[in-house]
Amino acid sequence: MTVARPDGSPVYIGYAGETVVSPNGAHRTVWTYETEMPRSDSLNSVMLDGVVIPGRYWGRGHAWSPDSGYFTLESYADEGSVLRIVRVADLAWLKVAKNATTVSLDFPHLVLHGYGRGDDGSHTRLAFTGHEQWAPLASPARWAFGER
Numbered sequence: 001m002t003v004a005r006p007d008g009s010p011v012y013i014g015y016a017g018e019t020v021v022s023p024n025g026a027h028r029t030v031w032t033y034e035t036e037m038p039r040s041d042s043l044n045s046v047m048l049d050g051v052v053i054p055g056r057y058w059g060r061g062h063a064w065s066p067d068s069g070y071f072t073l074e075s076y077a078d079e080g081s082v083l084r085i086v087r088v089a090d091l092a093w094l095k096v097a098k099n100a101t102t103v104s105l106d107f108p109h110l111v112l113h114g115y116g117r118g119d120d121g122s123h124t125r126l127a128f129t130g131h132e133q134w135a136p137l138a139s140p141a142r143w144a145f146g147e148r
Contacts, residue, residue, distance in 0.1 A: 004064035008105040010072070013059030015042045022068035027088055029071065031059065043076055051091060053137055061101035072102040072110070083112060084141055092134035094144040096126065 002011055006023040013020075017033045031044040034056060042059035045052070053073070061074040061083060069089060075082045083096045085105075096110065103111040108128040113121070132144045 004062075004068075004071070006066050008063050008066055010061050010063040010102045010104075013042060013044060013062060015059070017044065018059075020062060020064075022064050022071070022088075023066055024068040026068055029062065029073075031057070031062075033059075037076075046073060048086065048088065048091070051137065053086070053093075063102045063105040065105050065107040067107070070105060070107045072096070072105055074101055082141075085110065085144070086137070087134055090134075091137045093137055093141045094132055094134055095141045096144050097124075100124075 001019045001021060003021045004011060004023050011020055013031045015033055018031045020029045027049055030047045034043050034045055036042050043056045044059055046057050055075045055077060058074045058076060061072055064071045070085055070087055072083060072085050075084055080098050082098055083100045084093050085096055086093045097112055099116040100112040100114045103113050103123055110126045111123050113123050133142050135142050
């Protein structure tokens with residue numbers, strides 16, 4: 001078991017699965033190893049407090065906000081890798097960016113790092129405004145800032 005970092009920086013899941021406890025100890029994400037892509041990170045199924053989060057997720061970029069109200073995870077989907085944020089209180093989520101991973105999460109601020117072709121390695125700081133249209137976990141996530 002791993003306790004999420006209280007500064008909002010991500011934990012690495014690895015290849016054996018993991019249980020990650022939120023900074024305040026009230027919530028748990030359970031990561032179950034499924035497979036891996038050649039020369040890549042692990043792909044996992046994830047549950048939050050016993051609720052399945054649809055999809056498969058890379059074992060990187062999982063960060064909790066210091067207040068334990070939000071966390072990030074990076075999905076592997078037909079559209080590519082997508083960084084997502086989950087709001088714990090009502091089990092809702094948003095898509096944040098393609099081909100990006102979390103550097104730090106201190107909601108409403110998220111610092112991410114893009115990767116892939118054309119990325120200059122710089123960090124991007126995003127701020128959630130409260131006007132985003134969160135979707136329930138059972139529904140497809142919406143883009144928070146337009147497809148990035």
